[in-house]
Amino acid sequence: MKLHQLLASTTIAALMLLWHTGSIADSAKKTLDEEQMAHKDCAGCHVTINPGIVKQHLDSPHANPKKVEDEVRCHDCHGTNHKTMDDYAKAEMPTAETCGECHKKQMKQHKNGKHNLGWLVMKSQIAWHGQPGAITQQGYRGCSGCHKIGEKGLMGVTDGNMEATPKSDGGKEASKYRYGNAQCDACHTRHSFKASEAADPRACSNCHMGFDHPQWEMYTSSKHGIVWGIEGHEEGERAPTCQTCHLMEGDHEVRTPWGFLGLRIPIKENVLALIDVAPSLKEPLTNLAAALPSGNYMDLDDDPQWTFDRALILQAAGVLDASLQPTERFVEQVSLRSRDVF
Ligand code: HEC
Numbered sequence: 001m002k003l004h005q006l007l008a009s010t011t012i013a014a015l016m017l018l019w020h021t022g023s024i025a026d027s028a029k030k031t032l033d034e035e036q037m038a039h040k041d042c043a044g045c046h047v048t049i050n051p052g053i054v055k056q057h058l059d060s061p062h063a064n065p066k067k068v069e070d071e072v073r074c075h076d077c078h079g080t081n082h083k084t085m086d087d088y089a090k091a092e093m094p095t096a097e098t099c100g101e102c103h104k105k106q107m108k109q110h111k112n113g114k115h116n117l118g119w120l121v122m123k124s125q126i127a128w129h130g131q132p133g134a135i136t137q138q139g140y141r142g143c144s145g146c147h148k149i150g151e152k153g154l155m156g157v158t159d160g161n162m163e164a165t166p167k168s169d170g171g172k173e174a175s176k177y178r179y180g181n182a183q184c185d186a187c188h189t190r191h192s193f194k195a196s197e198a199a200d201p202r203a204c205s206n207c208h209m210g211f212d213h214p215q216w217e218m219y220t221s222s223k224h225g226i227v228w229g230i231e232g233h234e235e236g237e238r239a240p241t242c243q244t245c246h247l248m249e250g251d252h253e254v255r256t257p258w259g260f261l262g263l264r265i266p267i268k269e270n271v272l273a274l275i276d277v278a279p280s281l282k283e284p285l286t287n288l289a290a291a292l293p294s295g296n297y298m299d300l301d302d303d304p305q306w307t308f309d310r311a312l313i314l315q316a317a318g319v320l321d322a323s324l325q326p327t328e329r330f331v332e333q334v335s336l337r338s339r340d341v342f
Pocket residue numbers: 039040041042043045046049074075078079080081082083084085086088089091092
């Protein structure tokens with residue numbers, strides 16, 4: 001018997017065994033149709049090679065979606081080109097776009113955020129270019145271990161001033177790296193891909209640590225982190241987590257929430273709401289609202305006194321004028337650049 005034949009028959013045996021045991025059996029019934037039971041099937045062969053991967057997948061939300069017809073299988077992320085023991089180099093490795101085929105919203109938000117620029121900023125440092133290949137390449141040691149959360153192949157293109165616009169090289173650099181283009185698995189590790197894992201602040205701690213960005217140390221030694229540590233880790237507990245503040249409402253843009261010095265430009269809805277409190281300011285407030293983006297953080301901004309206090313600070317910063325109208329600085333620094341940071 002040749003090795004692959006042997007493995008094929010072991011595969012069937014192993015599958016039959018799994019079929020009859022515990023939680024895998026439940027998912028296996030749904031997951032494996034007759035064709036998949038054949039030795040060419042991904043899970044069928046892989047259960048003999050990487051049983052952990054197959055088990056994690058079968059236990060994951062992908063193999064157990066709310067609607068059975070939404071089930072995600074190995075080939076949805078890895079394609080069907082690789083089928084044998086020898087041709088595994090043909091297996092495709094997913095990128096954030098692969099995930100985005102089904103999770104468009106999260107992919108778009110992630111692309112708009114700073115995490116997507118992680119690889120680009122790393123390469124902006126001479127320190128990276130001086131490192132040996134074993135560190136900078138596929139091993140993901142050193143800088144790349146954390147910075148692979150960013151998209152490969154982005155370039156900062158400047159038009160002569162200090163502003164740089166990231167442009168894609170069309171996949172050239174990414175194609176040189178077989179592994180580590182997935183990005184999303186920085187927080188939702190493979191192959192369980194769970195939201196609950198990413199919602200735990202420990203999911204951020206491998207990168208946001210150490211002397212140059214000690215957010216984990218700061219958080220765990222702050223009262224927020226201490227309460228989180230003592231009172232448990234369930235959602236809705238007393239203490240906020242990194243995600244409460246930085247992924248508000250699950251927003252994958254992952255922003256620093258309140259801008260420099262905690263200042264934030266109010267959203268359109270907040271400003272319109274102020275008209276009820278201060279009807280005499282109806283005209284300037286309506287004009288101001290017209291220049292502002294719509295938002296969805298009403299719960300934080302619905303205190304009119306706080307919004308007026310902030311307007312005062314914004315006036316002091318020269319962003320709003322005496323009659324609460326946006327100044328030229330506002331337009332340059334805020335409207336054109338980003339929604340709420342200046
Ligand atoms: C007959 C057995 C067999 C079948 C069928 C099979 N694989 Fe594999 N696969 C392998 C082997 C062997 C490897 C290499 C394992 C290693 O290096 O640890 C591999 C590797 C992989 C890799 C990793 C490639 C890499 O570069 O690290 C992926 C992803 C993969 N397979 C996915 C699939 C998918 C998806 C299918 C179904 C379309 C599938 N496999 C079908 C045997 C198989």
